[in-house]
Structure formats: C-alpha cells, structure tokens
Amino acid sequence: MKVLALYSIKGGVGKTAAAVNLAHAAARDGRRTLLLDLDPQGAASFYFRVRPRKKGDVARLLAGGDHLQRAIRATDYPDLDILPAHLSFRRLELALDAIKKPHARVRKLLKPQRRDYDLVVIDCPPTLTLVAESVLRAADLVLVPVVPTVLSQRTLEMLEAEFDEQKLDPARLWAFFSLVDRRKTLHRDLMSTLPQQGATHFCRTCVPASSDIERMGLAREPVACFAAESAGAVAMQDLWNELSTRLS
Amino acid sequence: MTPYAFTIPPGSDLPALVADLAGGLHVAPPEARRSRVRYFDSFDWRLHRAERTLRRQDGTWDLQILGDGQLLARAPARPGPWPRFAADFGADSPLARPLARLLGIRALVHLVTAVCRIESWDVRNEDQKIVLRVAAETFELEKPAAGEPLARLILMPLRGYEEHLQTAARAAAARSLAATTSPLLDALLCHGGLTPRSYGPGFQADLAPDQSALQAFVTISRTLLRAMRQNEAGLRADLDTEFLHDYRVAVRRQRSALGHFRGVVQDQALAPFAARFKQLGRLTGPLRDIDVDLLERERSLGLLPDHLRPGLQPRYERLLASRATELNRLRRALAAPDYREFLAAWRTFLADPPQGELAEVPLHTFASARLRKLHQSVLRDGRAITPRSPDADLHRLRIRCKKLRYLIEFSRSLFPAAVVDELLVHLKGLQDNLGEFNDLSVQQADLTAALAAPDARGPARLAEAAALGGLLTVLAGRHREVRADFSRAFDDFAAPTVTRLFTRLYDLAEDVSA
DSSP states (O other), X not given: OEEEEEOOSSSSSSHHHHHHHHHHHHHHTTOOEEEEEOOTTOHHHHHTTOOOOXXXXXXXXXXXXXXXXXXXXXXXXXXXXXXXXXXXGGGHHHHHHXXXXXXXXXXXHHGGGGGTOSEEEEEOOSOOSHHHHHHHHHOSEEEEEEOSSHHHHHHHHHHHHHHHHTTOOGGGEEEEEEEEOTTOHHHHHHXXXXXXXXXXXXXXXXXXOOHHHHTHHHHTSOHHHHOTTSHHHHHHHHHHHHHHTTTO | OOOEEEEOOTTOOHHHHHHHHTTTSEEOOOEEEEEEEEEEXXXXXXXXXXXXXXXXXXXXXXXXXXXXXXXXXXXXXXXXXXXXXXXXXXXXXXXXXXXXXXXXXXXXXXXXXXXXEEEEEEEEOTTOOEEEEEEEEEEEEEETTOSSOEEEEEEEEOTTOHHHHHHHHHHHHHTTOEEEOSOHHHHHHHHTTOOTTOSOSSOOOOOOTTSBHHHHHHHHHHHHXXXXXXXXXXXXXXXXXXXHHHHHHHHHHHHHHHHHTBTTBOHHHHHHHHHHHHHHHHHHHHHHHHHHHHHTHHHHHHHSOGGGGGGGHHHHHHHHHHHHHHHHHHHHHHHSHHHHHHHHHHHXXXXXXXXXXXXXXXXXXXXXXXXXXXXXXXXXXHHHOOTTSOXXXXXXXXXXXXXXXXXXXXXXXXSOHHHHHHHHXXXXXXXXXXXXXXXXXXXXXXXXXXXXXXXXXXXXXXXHHHHHHHHHHHHHHHHHHHHHTHHHHHHHHTSHHHHHHHHHHHHHHHHHHO
16 A cells, blocks of 8 residues: 655645545546545545544544544545545644654554555645654655745755655655646746756646636536546646556 | 345336435436346356356456455456456456466356346435445346346445445335345346356265165265266366366266165166266276376476477377367267166166165164275275385275275265364375376376387487487386385374274264164
8 A cells, every 4th residue: 555645835736636636546547545634624525525524533533443444435436535624633733742653643544544445645734743744754655736936946945854854765755836837937947947956856747727627626526527638637647647656 | 345235026116216215315317237247157166166256248357256246357358259268368368367276277167148237326415425326237137048137226335424325225124125145146046047056076965874875875876976967068068178077086986886885785786887887987088088198288298308398299189189089989978878878777776776785774884884994994905015015006005095085975974074074184195195106107108108109200200209208207207206105195194193083983973873
C-alpha cells in the first residue's frame, strides 16, 4: 500500500480538487483507494456527497482500530472509499499533541489498511504543524500544488526546509503547477525557472485554471465524471499517469 | 462486502419490489444489460473444490472466488475454440498460471450456459449519494436446459451505509422473499439439475460397520461401476488423459475388491466377471503407458544434454501415432455390444448376487481380519527383501501394498479419519518408492526395446540411438538410487508407531464387533 499526501501551506491552490480527482483516477486504474479527508472544511467529502460524520471525535479516531474502520464510507465509484471529514478535525493538532509519538501516529493508523487498500490519498489541512509532520512522515510521496506566483515559490522553499529539518527524503517531495493560466507572462516565466531552483521534482503535467474543475462543487463529482474531455479532466488523468509508477 | 441474495418468485413486479426495498429513498430508473454467461471446470471439479470459478462472459474470461464472485484474474477471450488446458490461454495470459496451478493436467469442461439479464438500480439519499445498489438477475439456462428461469435479487451493500441494507433486507423478509446464500454457480447448477463436486478423486462410499460383507461388496462395486461409467464419455472424446487413468483405477479397485471379498459372493459366479475386469485392465494398459510416456516428455528431455534431445523426436512421433491407434481400438471396444452387455450383466448380478459362505459376516469383522492379514503379509514380504533380492520380489510387494491401500480406502468410513489419513501417508511413502522403481523398470524395458527395433536406419536412427542410450544411462542410475532407498521407505512404514496405528484399526474393528 502506498500513501500519497496532497499538501500545501497555502489554501486555495487546487489541493482538494487534485486529491479527489487523483483518487478517482487511481480507483479507475484498478487501485483499491482510500481518500482521507483530514481538512476540517470537508471539501473532499462534499465532492463525494458524503456528509461529515456526527458521531465520534478525533481523539477516538487517533486511537485507531474499530473507530477508524467504522468511519470509512464507500463513494459512488468502485474501489474508492473515503474517510469523511469531521468537525473535530479542527482539534486534530491538540489530540495529536496529547498522545505518545505523535509524529508516527498517521503511519501507525494506516498500517492496518494495507489489507483493504492499495493506495491512500490524504487531503491534508493547510498548516505546517504536528498534523502535517505526522502526514509527511507517513507519505511515500508528498505532492504539492504550486500556483506559479512568487509567494508560492516561498512556501515551497519553506516546505523544502521542513523536509530538511525533519530529515525526510527530499526525493519524496514532488510538485505540480496548478491553476495555470498560460496567458499570463508571470505564470510562463515562473514555470520555466521554478523547477530549476529547488530540490523538488516538478511533474510535467500542469493543471490549468479550469472552469470544469470549479464546477465540481456544483456537480459534486470528480471532473472526469461530468466533463471527461475537458482540459481539467485530461490534466488530472495525465498527472495520475505520471504518479502511478512512482506509487506502485 | 458480501451481497445479500434472495430468490425472486416468477412474475414479480420488480420496480415495485425495488421501490419497497428502498424504504422511500430515491430510486433511479434501472440500467439493464444482457449477456451470455458460461461456466467451466475440470471434470473432477478442481476449481470448485478450490472455491474458484471460471466464467466466460462479455468477451472475457474471469477467474473468481466461488463465494462472493471476487475477481482474481481476467483475460480477453480470443476467437476460435475455447481453451481446453490452462496452457491454451497463452503463456502471457494472467489466467495461465493460476489455472495451471489449479487444473494441473486436467482439461476444462463446459458446465453451464445461461442467458443472463441484469437490471440494476441505484438507491440514493437526499444528497443524491448512492447508499445501496440493487440488482435483479434473471438466468435462462441453455445448457443444461431448464424450464423456468432462475431469478435472484441481489442487495449490494456500500461500506458505511449498512443501515440501508438492513432496511432493504427487512423489507425483503416482510415480502417473504427467500434468502439464498448459495453462490451463483451453485444456484445455476442446482437449477439445471447438476450437483457440484459430484465426481472426485479417491474412493468415497459410506459403509456402516454392522452391515454385512455382502452389502458392502455390492455398495463398493456399484460405486466403482458408476466411476467407470462417469469416465467413459471423456475417455472416448479424449478430453484429457485422466479420464482413462480414473477409469483404470476404478477397474483396478474393482479387481482388488473381487479379491478382498473372496468367499462373500459365490466364487464360481464371480469368475467370468473377474476375467472380464482383468481383460479391461489389459485393454486399457497400452494407451495409459503411452500417455505416461508423453506426460513425462519434458522431464525426459530435461535429463538429456541439449544436443541429444532432438534424437528423441522420432520416438515421440511414433508414440503419438500409436496413441491414435490405441485410442481408436479402445473407443471401438467401449462402443461394442459385448462391453455394454457385460456392464448390464454386472449390474444385474449386483442386484442379487449369489451368496458365499462369508456373505453375512459383519463388515467390521471381515475388514479387520482382512486388514490384519494383508498388513502382516506386507511386513513379512518387505522384511524378506535384501539388497540382493530380485526385482520380481519388489514388484510383488508393490501389488500387495496397492491391495492394502484399496482395502483401507474401501473401509475408511469405519475408522477415525485422522488415523486412516496418517496411515495412508506412511503407506504412500512406501508405495512411491516401489512405484517409481517399477516405472523405471518399465521405462528401461521400453527404451531397450526401441533401441532394438529394426525399422529405421541412417543418421536419424543414430541420433535416436544416442538419445535413447543417454536416457537409459540416466534411468539406470536413478533405478539404483531408488532401489537403495527401498530399505529407508520400508523401515518408515514398518516403524513401531505406524504398526501401532494399524493395530488400533484392527482393535477398533474388534471393539465394535465385541
């Protein structure tokens, strides 16, 4: 079982859309996939029409075992399940802080899922805290959506520094350009220079700023389900194709 | 998650039924599809016994788990005749390896064909999220033909939405739909009047300790007659080599039973049947010998250095030609009126066999005495064998062991299964050694005869002679090894622990009779 974490310190960069569409593409590819919606906003759960759970809380979930198993829901798509968000995920940080070895907890929680799943996709909250640290340690690949702006460059540098500090393998840090608008000179310029500057590997696929991906909120489906031929859907499929060998 | 299945009564109003099961939630109009589904297995149900099914549907071959239909391997169906053996799927097929492991050298036979119509409904909650899937599957059997179609309603649960499944299951129960847990293939077979695993390896007959030896003999003989008959069609169609093998085993077991139960039926009345069974053994022998030779082909070639291997080619061509001749001879013999008459006469005979003086002896007494005698004789003969004993002594011991094995198998339902199984393991160790020794003797005699055959000359003949010589040398070496290993195999069988197990069997039988 492989773990793919979609992560960004900045919000609104297309992280959740990527998590949802990549998880869907992986399941269509025959991987038994579990999407963990750890973002308390619960956008990924919303896209799959799965309501946030009312019962239970994050502390119990972190204890693992049956609580986690019972919280998992099937989506409408074969081979794709989701752990829906929960309002108490806002307290994930505090809950993690209260247990032993918090850094290793997400990895420990996921271990028993090997029996049921080939791939776990994590939609991380946009923070650089204990939660993120624990997720980064559990992930075989951390994928960062990068909007080609100067600020994004800085946040990527922060993440590289974090990898360095935590002695994580920098080869596990990948990025892709997100919300790309090729009409903008700045976007084009940064897309040619950014990949050269840091240690992070940039995917060849760039996900465009696409109205179809925005429409996912209305359709409440992965983009491939309602606009299969759209630039957004094609880019998500290409991105998955690029990741799939790395995650097998 | 395992689906819930219910049998649908004929003439049910499906949309109304599904709306009822949905418990007021939204049900989208059904999607319907139609396809033809075919199931395959080996004649001895090797896939079914391993809880697997092989299905051809919608242009693919699917290897699945019998119980829940979980897909294990899939391959596109190619044009042309259906694959017969695992290898026919092609080395690159994802089915080839798992099927080879499951089927071994057995061929696939076609079990059932049905035209299947599946209607499926999605039940959605207020968020339009699917919370339950319902499917109605209707199967019209084409082979074997059946009148009424088989219709099943399947509730497919979705993880985390089990409460909707429970609601639907309760609604189904309230409508008195009968729940069914049998796998789809079993339901289809049953609907078509077929029984899964109706043929299998090994001898199976339930005998009671207190029945008379005569009754036991009749039951055993009828079981074996059925086994012979079951294998005839596949043997004549030459589906695979094991039909003949199993047929021969049934004949051999019958001949063994005639010997074991001497005195139970009037010996004189049995004599003509015994002669005929012996003749059947002889009749089928040459074809089986050729089959064994051909099945061993790769192994034999592997014993030779690369450059000598082509030399064996003419021999295999000759074997294939003789195989065709032998097979035709056997087909004619099995189709001949005198064979049919013999089987009919044997069946009539078994309906009312003339009693011998031991007919009324209870089976446990009879079997126990016979078992003791045979076991002792195997021990006595085995102990008498020295490194200098002639091959014929080992041959005789091999036959005796085989008789002992058949006797244990005939009477196995009288004894604790664990004891019998353990005994058979030790006996098999000895039988394997003696069997290999005998096979090597036969093979060497065959090869020596081939070397002496005067029918061909020239360079090809020389290459063949070199290959045969090479093979003979290797076989002779192995023959010596197996011969040297005899005392180890026999000592294992004659060990006090094994003897105690045998004694337990006779004692158990005597306890029952006491």
